Amino acid sequence: xxxxxxxxxxxxVETKDASILIDPYLVGNPSWSGGWEGPAEGATHVLLTxxxxxxxxxxxxxxxxxxAMLVANxxxxxxxxxxxxxxDKINPGNIGGTVDCGPFTTTFVQALHSSSFGGExxxxxxxxxxxxxxxxxxxxxxxxxMGDTDIFSDMALxxxxxxxxxxxxxxxxxxxxxxxxxxxxxxxxxxxxxxxPCHFGTFSMxxxxxxKFVAGMEGSGVKVAxxxxxxxxxx
Numbered sequence: 024x025x026x027x028x029x030x031x032x033x034x035x036v037e038t039k040d041a042s043i044l045i046d047p048y049l050v051g052n053p054s055w056s057g058g059w060e061g062p063a064e065g066a067t068h069v070l071l072t073x074x075x076x077x078x079x080x081x082x083x084x085x086x087x088x089x090x091a092m093l094v095a096n097x098x099x100x101x102x103x104x105x106x107x108x109x110x111d112k113i114n115p116g117n118i119g120g121t122v123d124c125g126p127f128t129t130t131f132v133q134a135l136h137s138s139s140f141g142g143e144x145x146x147x148x149x150x151x152x153x154x155x156x157x158x159x160x161x162x163x164x165x166x167x168x169m170g171d172t173d174i175f176s177d178m179a180l181x182x183x184x185x186x187x188x189x190x191x192x193x194x195x196x197x198x199x200x201x202x203x204x205x206x207x208x209x210x211x212x213x214x215x216x217x218x219x220p221c222h223f224g225t226f227s228m229x230x231x232x233x234x235k236f237v238a239g240m241e242g243s244g245v246k247v248a249x250x251x252x253x254x255x256x257x258x
């Protein structure tokens with residue numbers, strides 16, 4: 024499996040049979056200046072954890088160009104159809120549900136956050152419950168993108184049900200759990216082989232580095248794969 028980080032929570036996940044973009048914040052992302060066209064090339068799926076602008080902005084452009092399958096909650100799917108995305112290419116679900124994405128399945132799990140798309144004049148369009156996404160691959164390790172969330176004790180149930188081995192973990196504080204709490208979540212509730220921190224360094228009001236998370240994971244035996252923007256890592 025190959026992961027490429029585009030800053031914030033935006034990742035491309037490449038496996039044998041799929042090229043997946045998760046939360047492709049590729050328009051207006053201060054951490055990413057490479058445009059959306061390159062990441063969109065060859066994309067087979069676009070997965071969205073929730074509807075905030077810093078997770079969705081760029082999804083419409085990618086979906087229109089690539090013809091990829093959209094996997095998100097029902098509200099987000101229908102909202103993006105209203106923005107011109109093909110209604111024939113949506114695969115909606117909600118918390119607790121699992122959807123067949125062809126080369127893999129996606130299970131929607133809980134996240135402690137909110138979900139809306141901000142428009143002009145301070146308006147916000149409600150876009151359903153926020154979530155995390157668990158991706159099961161027939162020939163690769165299970166991946167859990169936590170979305171934006173705080174720690175919660177039912178993470179233990181997610182681990183019991185799905186046994187994810189790769190975790191994409193928000194660590195920036197203020198809008199998600201901070202690095203020390205994120206490390207506690209990983210150590211207490213999961214049996215990860217590899218964790219990839221995200222949701223840091225994008226805006227001045229969140230933590231700029233992953234230092235607290237890295238320090239919190241020391242001695243855990245779990246590999247911390249610290250991503251660099253635009254550079255692929257193999258897991």
